[in-house]
Amino acid sequence: MVSIPVTSDSDQLAVRKSRRPDGDRLSKSARHQHIISQLTAAPTLRASELAAVLGVSTETIRRDLMELQEQKLINRTYGGASRPFALEPSLVDRKRLLIVEREAIAAAIAELIQPNEVLMLGAGATTFHVARRLAATARDITVIVNDFAIAGALATNGSIRILCCPGRYHATEGYVFGTQTIASINSYEANRAIVGATGVGARGINDADEEAGAVYGAMVKRAAEAIIVADHSKFEQRALTVFAQWSEIDRFVTDRPPEGALATAVREAGTELIVAPC
Incomplete structure (x- = not known):
C-alpha cells in the first residue's frame, strides 16, 4: 500500500474548488473523482489515508469505495482499493x-x-x-x-x-x-x-x-x-x-x-x- 497525499498545487486547487459552498467537505462526486484520479498515480490506496486527505470518516470512504466497485471503476481490497484490470477505450x-x-x-x-x-x-x-x-x-x-x-x-x-x-x-x-x-x-x-x-x-x-x-x-x-x-x-x-x-x-x-x-x-x-x- 502507498500513501496518497495531494501531491501537487493543481491537485490541491482541484480539491478546494470541489468543496461545497456551504461547508468544508467534498461532495460525493468530487470524492469519487479524486479517488479515481489517485489510482492513476498509485496502484493501491488506503481507506484511512483517503479519509484523512478528504476530511471525511472512514465509513464514508468505505461507502464510496463500494459504489465505485459496483461501477467497476476500482477493486476493493482489505483496507482500501486497487486499480481494476485495464479495459481499453475504443x-x-x-x-x-x-x-x-x-x-x-x-x-x-x-x-x-x-x-x-x-x-x-x-x-x-x-x-x-x-x-x-x-x-x-x-x-x-x-x-x-x-x-x-x-x-x-x-x-x-x-x-x-x-x-x-x-x-x-x-x-x-x-x-x-x-x-x-x-x-x-x-x-x-x-x-x-x-x-x-x-x-x-x-x-x-x-x-x-x-x-x-x-x-x-x-x-x-x-x-x-x-x-x-x-x-x-x-x-x-x-x-x-x-x-x-x-x-x-x-x-x-x-x-x-x-x-x-x-x-x-x-x-x-x-x-x-x-x-x-x-
Missing part, C-alpha cells in the same frame, strides 16, 4: 488521447530505423503514430502489419513496401488476428518488432485482448530486436494477458521514466530505456 477514443506524448515516442522510433530494414508493426493507437512518422521520414523499408489503418498511413510513402497479414477481421479495432495471422507472422524474419500494450508492469507487458496479445507476442519472437512503445498512462496497468516478459524486450520507448518496481524490472532485464522528450 480505438477512436485512444487516438485522441496523449497525442503529444505518442508523437514524441513515434519520433524517437523513427530515428532508430535505417533503410532496407524489415519491421513488424503491431496494431494500436501508439503504433498508428509510429506509422505516420515512418511514412514521413523512412525510406526503402518493408513493414509487416496486421492493422489496415496502419497500412494506409504507411502507404502515403511510395518507398515503403507493406505486407499485410491475413486473418479474422476485428471490426471495431481494424486489425486482423487468429491462427492465419500468427502463421503469417511466423513465416517472416524481421529486424525489429514494434508493438504497443494495454499496460506495462513489473510482471511483464500485457494487453486487454488475448487475441491481440497473441499477435504481438508472435511479432516479438520473430524479430531480431523487440521494441515496446507505451506512454506513461500504461505504467503498472494490469490487463488480461501477458504477452511478453521484459527479458524478451530489447528497447522500451516511452515519454516518462518509470519508477519503482517497473523501473527495477526494466533495468534488471537489461532492456534499454528510451525516454522521448515531449
